[in-house]
Amino acid sequence: MKIFASQIARQRFAVICLLGAVLAGAAGFAGGVVWTRERHPILKEATFNNLSASYNEIMKEYLNGAEPKALIDGATEGMVKSLNDKYSKYLIGDNGEAYVQNYESEVVGIGIQLRQEDNAFIIDSVIKDSPAEKAGLKADDTLQAVEGTSIKGMELDKLIEQLRGEIGSKVSITVSRPEQTEPITVTMTRATIPVLTVTYEMKDDGIGYVVISRFAQKTADQFKDAIADLTKQGMKGLLLDVRSNPGGLLVPTITIADQLIPKGKTILQVVSKEEKSTQTYKSKQTVEWKLPIVVLTNRHSASAAEVLTAALKESAGATVVGETTYGKGVVQRFSQFKDLSVLSLTEAQWRTPKGNWINGKGVEPDVKVSLPDYTELTALPTGTIMKQGDYGDSVKTLQQMLKALGYDPAGAADGVYDEATKSAVIRFQKAEGIEPANGETADSTMNKLMEELQEKLKKEDYQEQKGSELLKGLIASITDSSASQSSTK
Template sequence: MKEFSNAAAKQRIITWAVIGALLFTIIGFVLGWLWMEIRYPMLREPAFRNFTVSYNTIMSKYLNGAKSEDLINGASQGMLASLGDPYSRYLIKEQGSAYTQGYEGEFSGVGITLQEADGKFIVASLTEDAPAVRGGVHAGDEIVGVNGTSIKGKAYEDIITILRGDVGTKVKLSLQRGGSAKPIEVELTREAIAVHTVTSEMLSGGIGHVTISKFGQKTDEEFKTEVEKLQKEGMTKLLLDLRSNPGGLLQSTIKIANMLVPKDKVILQVVYKDHANTITYKSKQDKPWTIPIVVLVNGQSASASEVLTAALKESAGATVVGEKTFGKGIVQTFQQFKDNSVLSLTEAQWKTPGGTWIHKQGVTPDVTVDLPAYASLSQLPFGTELEIGSYGDNVKTLQLMLKELGYSPVGDIGLYNEQTADALSKFQKDEQLAITGKFNDVTGYRILELLSNKLKEEDTQLHKGMAILNEK
């Protein structure tokens, strides 16, 4: 009897141990699943099962095979695209790096600005004292190879990525120069290249003309440097040029506003989702700004440039001249992952000091001034080829450009005929280009260059801004 009792007790212990282990496993599984659902709420979505099945099916059955990384990155891109917001996007690896470098004060490279023309990659300009200059690269050189490999057929973005790289690494370029039979080989060592976003010049009447191309990490420092330089040269009035400035970092924009907007005056208000949080930024000006300001804007002045324009107009009494701005009244934040991919997401809207939301409305100038009509002519897309018999909007644009440069008659507008070809041939002859009577990228680049120079002389907005400042 005693022996039976011990065996039964042992069996009960084993049974309870097994039951306890099972319960512990079940509870652990349930808690783990709940934790997973809290951490990853998409697991609760019925559509997530579709995603999982699709992923597994592609990985196991797709004829050409697939990389899991590509599928997941593609899903992330699609997720952001489904928002229907052009400013919210997922940028993969090198795209993410290029995105963040666009706002940094420098990037690693050799100091070459490229121009694509007829499938060729031409050195358009060189950064002063950069590796390319020291290595003997000239503006106008054609890059035909990189690291011993032809770049024929490569995309523009691919060449830019190849030219950039870690500081201290080397890149070999094969350059075609003029009529030389053999390419010139140069080896360059990549360095940190400063990105300049602010330029300045002294105009007549003590007017300092400061242009901000975009707002990057060091734009406020550059702005302060240029302003101080102009003040030493006798600046008594400021013409702030924000035309075609697409925006950028809010932090540097606010720092510039702190210099120009009176202390404690509102710069902007940032309102987050469901009005859960509103941040009002007020000027922290140290030294009063006493110089009158005129701001130049156009339809491509957007985002952060609109923030500064509205702040100066409403809180600093500046006069705004030009055209109604783009109208981007929302704020994106971005985070970069370990593989350099970037998530850029719209998280807030911003309002002017007076509480106006300018999204899709823009900032209206105090004085509306249009540029000459030819300034609105768009650049013909790279790769465009036009000849006798061509027709359409691209032909019309080319003809209007030629007329503006004094090459008339150009024939029936919109139809590329003998007169159009003759006008273009005269232009090509005068500019020492290959005389073909046909339009190509090289010819188009020179036309744009001359129109740009012409616009600088006939800049009605700048002249009006100067006139207003001279009256102050």
């Protein structure tokens, strides 16, 4: 240990130590500022001061008061909107959770599908093996109460929220049934209900018809199961319907492509910002697919539906029938925050296997086929009554529906609910047994109109008819080729 020689030496040492501490503190502070700015680049922007000052002023002086979270959420929402990108979005809280649930493979509930009709909520269908089916609920039962509280005047979203809940929890509902005078009350235990995004059926001549409504977490599994069942039934060709499919998750899309596209063939190319990198997805097929494929599209087939369509067309030789697809050739990645809010941001774009950009262009069909005009009509608003004297777009849609079904209002679809429109509605109501046949369009009439249009489309689905016709020809060609080879041997 050394000893200071004098008091002056001790003082000089103390001063040096003090200066060192100050300089170290200053360096640490400066380093902290630099680190903070590097970690939060927004702090480098001069206009960030405007945001901060505005926030402080609002919180301090705004007459009606403000919630900090609401202000910050609003700022984030506005920031994303400023991108002028229709696909990028910031969804706050429950809206973000609903966005994520849209891609999940199951929901927790009782297993019923509802329709709203004349201010009442009616069970449209009961899902097989669900708590509702086990409790004896049936289609056309009308909901009256949940947990003993009347649902009269309740919004559909609020009702769905009450029916859903945590797995294993119980819920009691009361329904009325057409053939019974007394209401029925049942208590059910909520369970996981699978969300089906794939439906299928075996058509004539060995055509396996598969519809993919969107691409969610379990879509690839559901598709695989559908193909396995159709194969057992003797499928000879696949008619794949992605009409009005809005897209969804890329992973299940790639998995389905792996099953249908020859191994090693390109499925798509994902190109990053400023084309700094390209990720090419190639098929990892394990079992060779040998059956012909026809894909049905319309102008509402978008995003992941276009990825699969283009891949099948360019890498698997599939025939595309219908209309040019929507043209969404960009990729969003979404992240969910602790408060359930979601940021969905456009971060890449994609090309078809042959390197074609489709954004704003779409995938062209090999065979163009259109559907009747009535298939583009929007749904009529539920929970309202349209009557003589009303006017607007909904009335115009009603007139177009009536005309398509052969109940012409005897005039142009001008959006005015006149005497001719009322008369056409009365004719339709009488023909369908809707009471009272008073010429007013309430939910019961609206729902029946939609049902009849769907039935009409089954007979006039020219895209499906053309797809089936082409597929039959391809199947026959393969059969003849096989027969020829056998006879040669």
